[in-house]
Amino acid sequence: MRLSTHNLLACTNGCVRNGYPLSIFAVSMKYEECQYDLSFTSAMILKLDYDALLQALEEMRQCPESAGVAAPRGGIPELPPALPADHAENEEFLGKLHAVLFELDLVDGALVCPACSHEYPVKDGFPEMLVNDNEVGAAVA
Numbered sequence: 001m002r003l004s005t006h007n008l009l010a011c012t013n014g015c016v017r018n019g020y021p022l023s024i025f026a027v028s029m030k031y032e033e034c035q036y037d038l039s040f041t042s043a044m045i046l047k048l049d050y051d052a053l054l055q056a057l058e059e060m061r062q063c064p065e066s067a068g069v070a071a072p073r074g075g076i077p078e079l080p081p082a083l084p085a086d087h088a089e090n091e092e093f094l095g096k097l098h099a100v101l102f103e104l105d106l107v108d109g110a111l112v113c114p115a116c117s118h119e120y121p122v123k124d125g126f127p128e129m130l131v132n133d134n135e136v137g138a139a140v141a
Contacts, residue, residue, distance in 0.1 A: 001127050003056050004101040007048055011113035013131050018115035021052035026063035026109040031076075034102050041098040042088050048101075050083045057100055063109070076104065 011019030061076060077096035084090050111120040111127055121128050 001106045001122055001125050002102055003053060003060070003104060003106075004044065005127075006056050006106070006111070007053055007101075009111065009127065009129065011116060011118060012129050013113060013116055013118040015113055015115040015118075019113050021049065021055060022111035022113060022120065024056055024059035024106060024109060024111060026060055026106050028107040028109070029060060029063045030105050030107055031099075031103055032105060036095065036098050038091065038094055041094045041101070044101060045083070045087055045097070053100070054079060054081070060104060060106065063106075076100070 006022065006024065009020075009022055011022065013019070057076070057079060077099045079096055079100060080093070084093050087093055105125055106122050107125050109122045111122060112118070113120075118131070
């Protein structure tokens with residue numbers, strides 16, 4: 001699961017408020033290079049919750065298998081703590097953002113709701129976001 005996908009996901013367990021962003025508990029991840037498109041990456045910024053992306057990136061760094069991930073230029077890219085004012089034209093920033101959003105994949109692990117603690121497993125890169133009828137709202141306070 002790419003971080004671009006994670007940035008759009010929220011709890012489906014009845015957490016209308018505070019069910020976003022889901023926390024990442026990564027067991028394995030991979031880096032797979034894909035074609036860089038400056039204009040597409042720049043356009044994605046308007047759809048992103050940048051703070052949630054930074055949180056997800058930090059959580060991915062905690063992955064036990066992240067040390068073996070062959071990431072670009074020697075490691076998982078560092079993003080600035082705030083969105084740069086010139087983000088739409090800043091090619092260095094856009095290159096790093098592209099790598100984080102589209103080339104870093106959560107392979108196995110879980111996504112956890114910050115409000116109700118419901119766990120959504122991620123297996124082979126696919127998050128299982130369906131909730132069983134008997135689980136809906138079960139942990140919502």
